[in-house]
Amino acid sequence: MDRIDLQKKILSRNDEIAAALAERFRRHNNYVMNMISSPGSGKTTLLEKLIPMFQARHLRVGVLEGDVQTENDARRIARLDVPVRQIITCGSCHLDAQMIEEHLDALPLPELELLFIENVGNLVCPSTYLLGEDDKMVVLSTAEGDDKPIKYPAVFRRAAVMVVNKIDLMELTDFDLDQAVHYARGIKPDVAVFPVSCRSGEGLDALCRWIVGRYEEKSQRVRK
């Protein structure tokens, strides 16, 4: 009997592909956001609202849509006249780096400044798989519990930005915004927080400016 010492990360293959994707994005000067939330928090609607704001700033956007089934979300995004590709995972609860690699050729990367990857609606599994992104955005809505950050800490710990959507509904729910932010900052002290309403448009401009700022920071780093 022999003992073989491995000490190997189980997702090392995914991480290798993700590193190659990150290099590809760097080469094309794409800023890439991995959007993660539970189903129904409003990721697709958020994109529908943000994309025209980026277009008004002459930033070109591409989208990869991850869903277990249907092309509904890609159809919604395609109406905004941006390149979009639907990734149907056929049951898998998350996107992995290989799926991104397989579908990326459908998008004109050299012509894009921003790429949004809308992950499968799930707060657990997507947090483990790197996709070559620059930042993770976690979206929660006021129709959910304000304790989501401490219930699903892995994803909140890895998020650069937390968007609290549907603040127009807040008076109808028991959602405590201060409590949610307190929990999130307890896990990730420097997380950026944006309360928004996709219905009224409140908060969207600040979020848009933050994302553009992240793109510009990366762009300057890449040029150096």
Added chain:
Amino acid sequence: MHEVSIAQNIVEIVTETLRQHPASVVRSVRISAGRLSGVDGEALRFALDVVKDGTVLADADFEIECPPAAGVCQNCGREVEMADIFVLCPHCGSTAVQLTSGDQLQILDMEVE
């Protein structure tokens, strides 16, 4: 429920490693899935039992460790045991406790013959 995907990755890594080794059978594999890794030890064991059939791991035992998490307080610099990711430093009360271990997902070693 991404434990099946994790289990498949384990089978791939073990199979690949064994290819470069004179042994042909895996007796046991030790895995470390930190309590904050997002992977449930029991679900992973169940998934491994399903995906190991017909592979070099068919007769292998799995030892899955789920070590607790630890952190360092960014305010007072002391080490903190973390039962949960959201903890206050027991020494100074700060919320700025940085996780240092407990989210790892690793194959530690394996016994082969």
